[in-house]
Each structure stands twice: as structure tokens, then as C-alpha cells.
Amino acid sequence: MSGILDRPVTGFVADTISFSNVDGPGNRFVVFLQGCNFDCVACHNPQTIPGHRPLEGHDPHHLGIDELLVRIRRATPFIRGITASGGEATQQPIFLRALFAAVKSDPALAHLTCLVDSNGATDLAVWDDLAPVMDGAMIDLKCFDPDIHREMTGQPNHQVLASIVRLHQLGLLYEVRMLLLSGVNDAPDLLRRTAEWLAAIDPEMRVKLIGFRAHGARPHDPPLVEPTADAIAWAADLMRGVAPFDICVV
Ligand code: SF4
Known part of the structure; x- marks a missing residue:
């Protein structure tokens, strides 16, 4: 008897990249899932925000697991793993779990690590459900305040903060990423409070500080301001003064 559960799982995919070295450790195959539950002022992929609306010049499409596995197999000799990004990957949790499970159960792909790059705004049950097939998550903490x-x-x-805690408990918090926007989320007191909160979870947490870059983001009035390299280095030093974080600056 056939039913809804027999239908192949498909993902609504904005794009795929066979080789990326900025979406987790090593060279990675990246699946950008279409649709996001945030609408960030500094978003560099605003075309991936709408959930199901075709956009001019942008062609999100439904992809089956099998088709994605074909693409991943082609890249396998050159990659260390796959990363699900977006948009917001956890908005499609059934597809995400099915994709990672398929990778883990394929002898030719099982050595690949499966990571999620997420804004963290999802039910904790999603992480619990993904845990058996996921190797880690990189969580964007846009702002502690x-x-x-x-x-x-x-x-x-609140869901972002709860996700960081739960992923750490699961041993699956790969990294916390903080995008710094000058004059918005880089005040010393705010950075210190953020660092103290993170340190209480894991004082040696891997943290990536990313300076906002206007290129690719939507225009704003007044314009969003890029932090200088010195300002980002200063923020990193401030956080290191709170705890011995493993901080990377981009
Ligand atoms: S969470 Fe990421 S994809 Fe979603 S709006 Fe924010 S920056 Fe864009």
C-alpha cells in the first residue's frame, strides 16, 4: 500500500557548490536550502530567504536525495564532508535528516562529515532528531542582546541561545559564529556579556568572528558599517580576556 510516507523526500534547494573551503573544516560540498525564518539586515544571500516564492533571476528547485547523492559522489575524492546551509537548513528538517542518513549509510560516502550551518532558531527537537546522523553544527549568534x-x-x-546550549550538551557544537556590525552589535559591554555567557558553556569554545562586508548585502539607509580589521582583532582580544576561546577572525 502506498501513502504519503512512501513519497521520496525532496528538498527545496537554492543551489549547491561542489567545493567550498569557507563552510566548515576542509573542502566541502555545500547544499544551500531555500527559505529562512530570519530576515537579517546584513544577509548576503537575501534571495534565499523566501520559502516558496520564485524569484526573478533565481531558480530554487526541488531536488531528491538521489540526485544530490549523485552530485556528492562526483565531488567525493576532493572533499572532507558536506555542509547544509541556506537560507536556514533546519527549516527543512525531514529532508536534512534524510540527506545525512543517506550519506552515512552509503559505503562510498560514509566517511564524509555532515555539518549544518544554522541561525540556531529551531526547535531543540530538530537537533535531537539530527544528532544520530550529524557530525556538528555551526551556529550564527547574531547578537546576545x-x-x-x-x-x-x-x-x-531565545531559540538561538537554547540551540547553542543543547548542541554543546550533545557534543555537536562545532563553532559559534558572530557577524560583527560596527555600531550595532560590537559594543564592549555587549561583547563581554556574550563572552561570559559562552564561556559558562565552554571556555574553550571555537568562535569565529566575521566582519560584516557590504558587498552582496542589501543597501540600507543609513548604510551598514563594515568594522575595520583592527576593530575585529580588538573584539577577539576582548573575548580572549574573558576565556581561552579558540577564536578565528575573518
Ligand atoms: S539567517 Fe542567514 S540566510 Fe537567513 S536572513 Fe539571516 S543571514 Fe540571511
């Missing part, structure tokens, strides 16, 4: 977070993303940050 809830009001500034809402200004930056249009959404609260």
Missing part, C-alpha cells in the same frame, strides 16, 4: 537581535533579524534570540 535580545532587542538588538530582533532589530538585526526580525526575530527573538
Whole structure:
């Protein structure tokens, strides 16, 4: 008897990249899933935000697991793993789990690590469900302050913070990423409070500080300001003064 559960799982995919060295450790195959539950002022992929609306010049499409596996197999000799990004990958949790499970159960692909690059705004049950087939998650912490977070993303940050805690408990928090926007989320007191909160979870946590770059982001009035290299290095030093984080600056 056939039913809805027999239908092949498909993902709504914005794009795939066979080789990326900026989406996790090593060279990685990246699946960018279409649709995001945030609307960040500093988003560099705003075309991936709408969930199901065709956009001019942008062609998100439904892809089956099998078709994705074909693409991944072609890249396998040159990659260390796959990363699901977006948009927001956890908005398609059934597809995400099915994709990772398929990779893990394929003898030719099982050695690949499966990571998620996420804004963290998802139910904790999603992480629990992914845990058996996922090797880790990189979580964007846009801002520790809830009001500034809402200004930056249009959404609260309680799920993001809870995701960081749960992923650490699961041993699956690969990295916390912080995009620094001059004059918005880089105040010393805010950075210190953020560092203290992160240090209470893991004082040696891997943290990536990323300076906002205007290129690719939507225009704003007044314009969003890029932090200088010195400002990012200063923020890293401030955080290192709180705890011996493993900080990488981009
Ligand atoms: S979470 Fe990422 S993809 Fe979603 S709006 Fe923000 S920057 Fe863009």
C-alpha cells in the first residue's frame, strides 16, 4: 500500500557548490536550502530567504536525495564532508535528516562529515532528531542582546541561545559564529556579556568572528558599517580576556 510516507523526500534547494573551503573544516560540498525564518539586515544571500516564492533571476528547485547523492559522489575524492546551509537548513528538517542518513549509510560516502550551518532558531527537537546522523553544527549568534537581535533579524534570540546550549550538551557544537556590525552589535559591554555567557558553556569554545562586508548585502539607509580589521582583532582580544576561546577572525 502506498501513502504519503512512501513519497521520496525532496528538498527545496537554492543551489549547491561542489567545493567550498569557507563552510566548515576542509573542502566541502555545500547544499544551500531555500527559505529562512530570519530576515537579517546584513544577509548576503537575501534571495534565499523566501520559502516558496520564485524569484526573478533565481531558480530554487526541488531536488531528491538521489540526485544530490549523485552530485556528492562526483565531488567525493576532493572533499572532507558536506555542509547544509541556506537560507536556514533546519527549516527543512525531514529532508536534512534524510540527506545525512543517506550519506552515512552509503559505503562510498560514509566517511564524509555532515555539518549544518544554522541561525540556531529551531526547535531543540530538530537537533535531537539530527544528532544520530550529524557530525556538528555551526551556529550564527547574531547578537546576545535580545532587542538588538530582533532589530538585526526580525526575530527573538531565545531559540538561538537554547540551540547553542543543547548542541554543546550533545557534543555537536562545532563553532559559534558572530557577524560583527560596527555600531550595532560590537559594543564592549555587549561583547563581554556574550563572552561570559559562552564561556559558562565552554571556555574553550571555537568562535569565529566575521566582519560584516557590504558587498552582496542589501543597501540600507543609513548604510551598514563594515568594522575595520583592527576593530575585529580588538573584539577577539576582548573575548580572549574573558576565556581561552579558540577564536578565528575573518
Ligand atoms: S539567517 Fe542567514 S540566510 Fe537567513 S536572513 Fe539571516 S543571514 Fe540571511
